[in-house]
Amino acid sequence: MYDTSDIRKNLKVKIDGDPYIVVEFQFVKPGKGQAFTRTRFKNMITGAVIDKTYKSGEKLEPADLEEASLQFQYRDADGMFHFMNAQSYDQIELNEDKVGDAASFLIENMQVTALFFEGRVVGINLPTFVEIEVIEAEPGVKGDTATGATKQVTLSTGATVQVPLFINQGEWIRIDTRTGQYVERIKK
Amino acid sequence: MQEGRTALLERRHRLVASIREFFDERGYVEVETPSLVPRPAVDVHLDPMEAGGGRYLIPSPEIQMKRLVVEGMRRIYQIGHVYRAGESGAWHNPEFTMLEWYRGGAGYVDLMDETEALVRAVSAAAGRAFDAPFGRRPVRDVFLAEAGWDPSAGWDEDRYFLDLVEKVEPSLKDLPAVFLFDYPVEAAAMAAPKASDPALCERFELYMSGIEIANGYTELGDAREQERRFQAANRAREALGKRALPVDETFLEALRRGLPPCAGIALGVDRLVATLLGADGIGEVMAFTDDRL
Numbered sequence: 001m002y003d004t005s006d007i008r009k010n011l012k013v014k015i016d017g018d019p020y021i022v023v024e025f026q027f028v029k030p031g032k033g034q035a036f037t038r039t040r041f042k043n044m045i046t047g048a049v050i051d052k053t054y055k056s057g058e059k060l061e062p063a064d065l066e067e068a069s070l071q072f073q074y075r076d077a078d079g080m081f082h083f084m085n086a087q088s089y090d091q092i093e094l095n096e097d098k099v100g101d102a103a104s105f106l107i108e109n110m111q112v113t114a115l116f117f118e119g120r121v122v123g124i125n126l127p128t129f130v131e132i133e134v135i136e137a138e139p140g141v142k143g144d145t146a147t148g149a150t151k152q153v154t155l156s157t158g159a160t161v162q163v164p165l166f167i168n169q170g171e172w173i174r175i176d177t178r179t180g181q182y183v184e185r186i187k188k
Numbered sequence: 189m190q191e192g193r194t195a196l197l198e199r200r201h202r203l204v205a206s207i208r209e210f211f212d213e214r215g216y217v218e219v220e221t222p223s224l225v226p227r228p229a230v231d232v233h234l235d236p237m238e239a240g241g242g243r244y245l246i247p248s249p250e251i252q253m254k255r256l257v258v259e260g261m262r263r264i265y266q267i268g269h270v271y272r273a274g275e276s277g278a279w280h281n282p283e284f285t286m287l288e289w290y291r292g293g294a295g296y297v298d299l300m301d302e303t304e305a306l307v308r309a310v311s312a313a314a315g316r317a318f319d320a321p322f323g324r325r326p327v328r329d330v331f332l333a334e335a336g337w338d339p340s341a342g343w344d345e346d347r348y349f350l351d352l353v354e355k356v357e358p359s360l361k362d363l364p365a366v367f368l369f370d371y372p373v374e375a376a377a378m379a380a381p382k383a384s385d386p387a388l389c390e391r392f393e394l395y396m397s398g399i400e401i402a403n404g405y406t407e408l409g410d411a412r413e414q415e416r417r418f419q420a421a422n423r424a425r426e427a428l429g430k431r432a433l434p435v436d437e438t439f440l441e442a443l444r445r446g447l448p449p450c451a452g453i454a455l456g457v458d459r460l461v462a463t464l465l466g467a468d469g470i471g472e473v474m475a476f477t478d479d480r481l
Contacts, residue, residue: 032375053354
C-alpha cells in the first residue's frame with residue numbers, strides 16, 4: 001500500500017477498480033488543522049480526469065501495471081486482433097474495443113506497447129510514427145504542391161486520412177499516431 | 189531563475205524592514221525567544237521536530253511570548269523561524285518565518301484592525317497601494333454558504349477540515365483580503381471563548397487570495413481550561429497514533445499568576461511576501477526551501 005507521503009507525479013494507483021496515474025498534487029494544511037493532499041488523477045483506460053483529496057496518512061492501493069512489447073500479426077475474420085508477446089512468444093487476442101483507436105494504424109509485424117493492468121491488456125500504444133500503404137486514392141495532380149490542398153485517401157488498414165494531392169495509390173506515407181495526421185511520403 | 193530569486197529576495201528584505209518599522213512606530217518591542225524548548229505547545233495537528241538533548245524546535249513562539257506578557261511586556265513582536273515536521277508544498281516549508289505579536293489590553297477585533305493596517309503598510313512598501321476592502325465574515329456564515337452546514341452547531345472534525353480545504357478556502361480565492369472570525373470553540377487552540385456565545389471562540393484568520401496568511405485570537409487566560417485543552421489535544425494525538433507531548437507546567441504556572449487581557453496573532457511572513465509580490469508559492473521568495481538544500 002502507498003500512503004499520502006508517497007504521492008508524486010506519475011504514481012499509479014487503483015481507484016474503484018481502475019488504474020489511475022497522478023498528474024498533479026498539492027499539500028494543503030490549515031495552520032491549526034489536518035493535513036491533506038489534493039490530487040489530480042488521470043484514468044489510464046478512459047483518460048478521464050478526477051480530483052481527490054486525501055487526509056494525511058490515508059492509504060492508496062498500488063495499481064498492478066506492466067508494459068510489454070507486442071507484435072501485431074493479423075486480424076481474423078471475426079474481427080479479432082492477434083498479437084504475439086515479443087519476449088514470451090505468448091499469443092494474445094484482443095477485440096476492437098481493447099485495441100481502440102490504434103486499430104486505424106496497425107499493420108502486420110508492427111511492434112506496439114501494451115499496457116497490462118492485473119494481467120489484462122487495457123491499452124495499446126503505437127509507435128509515434130508509422131508507415132502505411134495507400135491503397136485507394138484519386139489520381140495525383142502534378143505541380144499543385146504549394147496550395148496546401150488535400151484529398152482523402154484510404155490506407156491498407158482501412159483508415160482514411162487527408163494527404164496532399166500528389167500522393168498516389170500504392171505509395172507509402174508516414175503518419176503521426178498522436179494526431180492521426182499525414183507527415184510525409186516514404187520511398188519504399 | 190537565479191536573477192529572479194535575487195531580485196525577489198531584495199524586495200522581501202524591504203517588506204520585512206517595513207514590518208519592523210510598522211511595529212516600532214506603534215511602540216512595540218522586538219523580542220527574541222528561544223527556538224529550542226523542552227516543551228512545545230501541544231496541538232493535535234502540529235508536529236514539532238525533536239532536536240536532541242530533550243529539546244524541540246518550536247512550532248510557534250506562542251508560549252514564551254505569552255510568558256513575557258505575564259512578566260509585564262504589553263506590546264511585543266518577533267520575526268523568527270518556526271519548524272513543523274512533514275509540511276512541504278508550494279505554500280509550506282518545514283522551516284518558515286513567522287511574525288508573531290501580542291498586545292495587552294486588546295481583543296481580537298483590535299488585532300484584525302491592526303493586521304489590516306499592517307498589510308496596507310507592507311503593500312505600500314512593495315510599491316502598491318492596497319486599496320481593496322478587507323472583508324470580515326463569520327465562520328458560521330461562510331460554512332453555511334459554501335458547505336451547507338454550521339460546524340459550531342454540531343462539531344465533526346473530519347468533515348470540518350475537509351470542507352474547509354475543499355469548499356471554504358477555494359471560495360476565498362478571488363478575495364484580495366478577508367478575515368474569517370468566530371471559530372467553533374472546538375477549533376479554538378489557545379483562543380478565549382466568546383462571552384456572548386459559548387459555541388464560538390474569539391479567533392480569526394486572514395486569507396489573501398485564498399491563502400491562509402494569519403491566525404489570531406483573544407488569548408485564553410484560564411489556566412485550568414488551557415491545561416484541559418492540552419490534555420485533550422494529547423489524547424487526540426494518541427488516538428491518531430502520534431506521541432503525546434509534555435505539557436509545559438511553567439506556562440500554566442504563568443497563566444495562574446495571571447495573563448493580562450491581551451490578543452495575539454501569528455502571521456506567515458513568507459506567504460504575505462509571496463502574495464504581495466504575486467509569487468505562485470513561498471519558494472520564490474525564500475532563500476532556500478527544503479528541497480533545494
